[in-house]
Amino acid sequence: MKIGFIGLGIMGRPMALNLLRAGHQLTVWARRAESMQPLLDAGASAAASPAALAEVADVVISMVADAPDVEQVMLGEQGVASAGRPGLIAVDMSTIRPAAARAMAAHLLARGIDFLDAPVSGGEVGAIAGTLSIMVGGGVAAFETVRPAFACMGHNIVHVGDSGAGQVAKAANQIVTGVGVLTVAEALNFAARSGVDPARVREALLGGFAYSKILENHGQRMLDRNFKPGFKSWMHQKDMNIVMQSAHELGLCLPVSAATAQMYNAMVGSGLGEEDSIAILKLLERLSGVDS
Ligand code: NAP
Numbered sequence: 001m002k003i004g005f006i007g008l009g010i011m012g013r014p015m016a017l018n019l020l021r022a023g024h025q026l027t028v029w030a031r032r033a034e035s036m037q038p039l040l041d042a043g044a045s046a047a048a049s050p051a052a053l054a055e056v057a058d059v060v061i062s063m064v065a066d067a068p069d070v071e072q073v074m075l076g077e078q079g080v081a082s083a084g085r086p087g088l089i090a091v092d093m094s095t096i097r098p099a100a101a102r103a104m105a106a107h108l109l110a111r112g113i114d115f116l117d118a119p120v121s122g123g124e125v126g127a128i129a130g131t132l133s134i135m136v137g138g139g140v141a142a143f144e145t146v147r148p149a150f151a152c153m154g155h156n157i158v159h160v161g162d163s164g165a166g167q168v169a170k171a172a173n174q175i176v177t178g179v180g181v182l183t184v185a186e187a188l189n190f191a192a193r194s195g196v197d198p199a200r201v202r203e204a205l206l207g208g209f210a211y212s213k214i215l216e217n218h219g220q221r222m223l224d225r226n227f228k229p230g231f232k233s234w235m236h237q238k239d240m241n242i243v244m245q246s247a248h249e250l251g252l253c254l255p256v257s258a259a260t261a262q263m264y265n266a267m268v269g270s271g272l273g274e275e276d277s278i279a280i281l282k283l284l285e286r287l288s289g290v291d292s
Helices: 012-021 033-041 050-054 067-075 098-109 123-130 140-152 165-193 198-205 215-225 233-250 256-271 277-287
Strands: 002-005 025-029 059-062 089-092 114-117 133-136 154-161
Touching: 002 050, 002 067, 012 025, 012 033, 012 123, 012 140, 025 033, 025 050, 050 059, 059 067, 059 140, 067 098, 067 154, 089 098, 098 114, 098 165, 098 215, 098 233, 114 140, 114 165, 123 133, 133 140, 133 165, 140 154, 154 165, 154 215, 165 198, 165 233, 165 256, 165 277, 198 215, 215 277, 233 256, 233 277, 256 277
Parallel strands: 002 025, 002 059, 059 089, 089 114, 133 154
Antiparallel strands: 114 133
């Protein structure tokens, strides 16, 4: 398949590399030339703009940051839509508001371009291993066309429903993971402040109902005090904001998500935005009078 890829950061770079390794013909574009270099070294071609990339691709994938970034690369000047021909499939794998994904689908469809929202879960580790969970919203025919490409990047590939449904699933995922990271940090901080080794507490909890991948992986990274992103805190703030905005639109009560969203606001406000979301442990420690 001829694939164009835009957004070669922590997630996009390994995802694009996996497409290349599987034998797809890959063209990349990034606003900074150095972001493209690892892909060019591995055999990808470079395009001069998203529009130039759309001219040579059957499927264009974006993995950028937030909705304004997706709008810029898809609909902006020199964007995918300005050159994309009918039959092209645009796939956004970033995490954005469901309503923004639905609006994007409508804009692109008016130009004969199909659009799938296909956000992911599994983090940098899953992106490198090609084991992401991919949650897809949009037409079934476009989904079936792109499925072989998804299979190079993920293991659990679910067509969730119509446009925006993938982003609804991802927002639900971020409720579970956002709250989960906070509760694991709380439990480890509680153990440490109680004078008990948090590593032994984690080990004990792993065998019972408190087991989770978050306790296993992120809990270990908290113990190692490895706050290198990973998943930047400002990105998780963005995602909790998506959850709260959607709840507001629906008139929905999400009390635990609301409290968690406040904690991610505080992380960004206190200068932890560029650190991994597990640095929420540092915030809890500061609030508990622990030097970190
Ligand atoms: P990242 O490392 O910051 O990478 C984002 C990439 O997008 C960067 O290379 C950036 O280019 C590019 N970009 C952003 N805005 C752009 C724009 N307006 N025009 C062109 N390029 C633009 O972020 P990431 O961690 O890979 O996350 C990407 C998306 O995946 C986000 O929506 C995030 O919420 C989601 N996600 C992340 C994880 C994770 O664990 N990291 C897991 C699941 C989902 P520059 O290099 O020029 O800045």
